[in-house]
Amino acid sequence: MPVFNVTLKENAPAAELEKAKQAYKDNGGxxxxxxxxxxxxxxxxxxxxxxxxxSNEHIHVEQDGEVRTQ
Structure with a gap:
């Protein structure tokens, strides 16, 4: 299964993060x-x-991956 980083957008209400966590869990995440x-x-x-x-307006989703400095 793919792994994603989910972060709350700057002006989003803090409760949206908990909603996102629950939504992912409800969908097998x-x-x-x-x-x-x-x-x-x-x-x-x-x-x-x-x-x-x-497409959630309150969170930013990006696939996790390896990060290198050089």
């Missing part, structure tokens, strides 16, 4: 990590549910 410095989490999602959340 598994929260892998919750961030402490930013409002967000990492979630593993079934392949058939990937596109469902990418």
């Amino acid at each position: 598994e929260i892998k990590h919750e961030f402490t410095l930013i409002k967000g989490f990492t979630v593993e999602v079934p392949d058939d549910k990937v596109g469902v959340f990418q």
Whole structure:
């Protein structure tokens, strides 16, 4: 299953983050990590549910991946 980073957009109400977590869980997602410095989490999602959340106006969703500095 693909893994995604989900973060709350700047002007979104804080309650939207909890709603997003519950929505992912309700759709077979598994929260892998919750961030402490930013409002967000990492979630593993079934392949058939990937596109469902990418149009939410309160959260930003991006696929997790390797980051390199050089």
